[in-house]
Amino acid sequence: MHKVDVKEKARTRDQRILKKWNEEGTFKKSIENRSGKPNFVFFEGPPTANGAPHIGHVLGRVIKDFVPRYKTMKGYRVVRKAGWDTHGLPVELGVEKQLGISGKQDIEKYGVEEFVKKCKDSVFEYEKQWRELTEAIGYWTDLDHPYITLENNYIESVWNILSTIHGKGLLYRGHRVSPYCPCCQTTLSSHEVAQGYEDVKDLSATAKFKLHDSGDYVLAWTTTPWTLPSHVALAMNPDMEYARVQQEDGVYIVAKNLVEHVMKGDYTVLSTHKGSEFVGQSYTPPFTYFKPEKGNIIVGASFVTDSSGTGIVHMAPAHGEDDYKTCRENGISFVSVVNAQGRYTDEVTDFAGRFVKDCDLDIVKMMSEKETLYSKEKYEHSYPFCWRCKSPLLYYAMESWF
Numbered sequence: 018m019h020k021v022d023v024k025e026k027a028r029t030r031d032q033r034i035l036k037k038w039n040e041e042g043t044f045k046k047s048i049e050n051r052s053g054k055p056n057f058v059f060f061e062g063p064p065t066a067n068g069a070p071h072i073g074h075v076l077g078r079v080i081k082d083f084v085p086r087y088k089t090m091k092g093y094r095v096v097r098k099a100g101w102d103t104h105g106l107p108v109e110l111g112v113e114k115q116l117g118i119s120g121k122q123d124i125e126k127y128g129v130e131e132f133v134k135k136c137k138d139s140v141f142e143y144e145k146q147w148r149e150l151t152e153a154i155g156y157w158t159d160l161d162h163p164y165i166t167l168e169n170n171y172i173e174s175v176w177n178i179l180s181t182i183h184g185k186g187l188l189y190r191g192h193r194v195s196p197y198c199p200c201c202q203t204t205l206s207s208h209e210v211a212q213g214y215e216d217v218k219d220l221s222a223t224a225k226f227k228l229h230d231s232g233d234y235v236l237a238w239t240t241t242p243w244t245l246p247s248h249v250a251l252a253m254n255p256d257m258e259y260a261r262v263q264q265e266d267g268v269y270i271v272a273k274n275l276v277e278h279v280m281k282g283d284y285t286v287l288s289t290h291k292g293s294e295f296v297g298q299s300y301t302p303p304f305t306y307f308k309p310e311k312g313n314i315i316v317g318a319s320f321v322t323d324s325s326g327t328g329i330v331h332m333a334p335a336h337g338e339d340d341y342k343t344c345r346e347n348g349i350s351f352v353s354v355v356n357a358q359g360r361y362t363d364e365v366t367d368f369a370g371r372f373v374k375d376c377d378l379d380i381v382k383m384m385s386e387k388e389t390l391y392s393k394e395k396y397e398h399s400y401p402f403c404w405r406c407k408s409p410l411l412y413y414a415m416e417s418w419f
Contacts, residue, residue, distance in 0.1 A: 051094035063100030103167040120201035197413035198403040199359025212404040221396035233268040238326035243373040247333040252318035255293035272328020303389035309350035335414040
């Protein structure tokens with residue numbers, strides 16, 4: 018009983034203080050009575066009010082509160098403005114669930130304008146609970162005049178900032194490689210991706226790339242054969258040791274420490290070389306659906322290791338973050354032959370219109386027929402699937418501004 022009494026007394030005291038602050042307008046006065054003093058302005062990083070607040074929000078709001086209080090005690094005039102984040106996937110997903118639909122196609126069938134209206138209506142569903150929590154923990158901020166990201170004055174301010182940046186020549190077009198659901202046609206955050214991993218067996222392939230100068234074959238291993246039609250470069254670690262290995266049908270280049278793992282059958286190691294000796298050499302790729310302005314050459318990349326594969330990485334900048342960065346740094350052409358639905362474009366004549374993940378087996382078969390396949394095997398690994406529609410995700414370069 019004693020513990021209950023202590024808690025009850027504390028609650029009564031808290032309510033008495035909150036009531037006194039409200040009646041006397043203490044928060045408002047703390048700003049007004051410092052008129053003419055240096056300003057310390059705090060715009061809250063806004064929560065989304067279409068979900069109920071929880072204990073984790075208390076911690077964040079307490080931290081947001083005590084810094085402005087400290088600055089107030091130091092004599093600053095501290096203007097604090099609340100905000101509501103009314104954009105983004107959390108809002109859309111909540112409405113999709115409410116309507117029993119999922120993904121871009123369903124939204125378009127339902128009607129984009131009507132869907133946007135539903136999103137706007139849902140945004141402030143839990144505003145009352147957020148206000149009650151905010152006041153209960155004594156968090157001082159101006160909830161009566163918040164900034165709201167769906168309002169035109171806020172949207173126009175963002176466009177104004179972008180216009181200013183563009184006017185200064187600081188805005189450029191590029192790509193960002195992200196996990197992408199071709200069914201929902203949206204990128205996913207790392208948190209969302211983490212919800213959808215499954216252990217699967219995929220077909221992996223070790224492809225042959227014939228060097229123009231020597232006729233040797235560079236071997237590169239991939240767990241995503243569907244990315245080979247998008248190939249533009251090979252990456253080798255300049256400081257790593259590579260071996261030239263003789264077999265009956267040719268000479269192959271592979272990381273020295275992986276020779277025994279990669280080579281099938283009898284072989285003889287002819288010589289070893291630093292990766293830097295191969296950088297800049299050109300070769301013939303397994304597929305020639307397009308000719309990049311600059312590409313089909315070996316580049317140096319320190320991220321390449323000999324912990325798996327062949328120690329040589331096939332680069333498809335449209336489908337890998339490291340690939341994209343490395344190719345950009347080396348002036349290699351960006352090429353994408355996969356559309357937003359995850360299907361090959363018309364350039365890939367043999368597979369045009371087909372979903373890329375369904376083409377792995379046919380691609381490997383075609384490589385075997387063209388004698389550009391060294392080996393193939395089933396590879397068990399953890400692969401991300403869309404947590405909403407269960408479609409396999411693709412790493413896909415979305416056009417973006419930076």
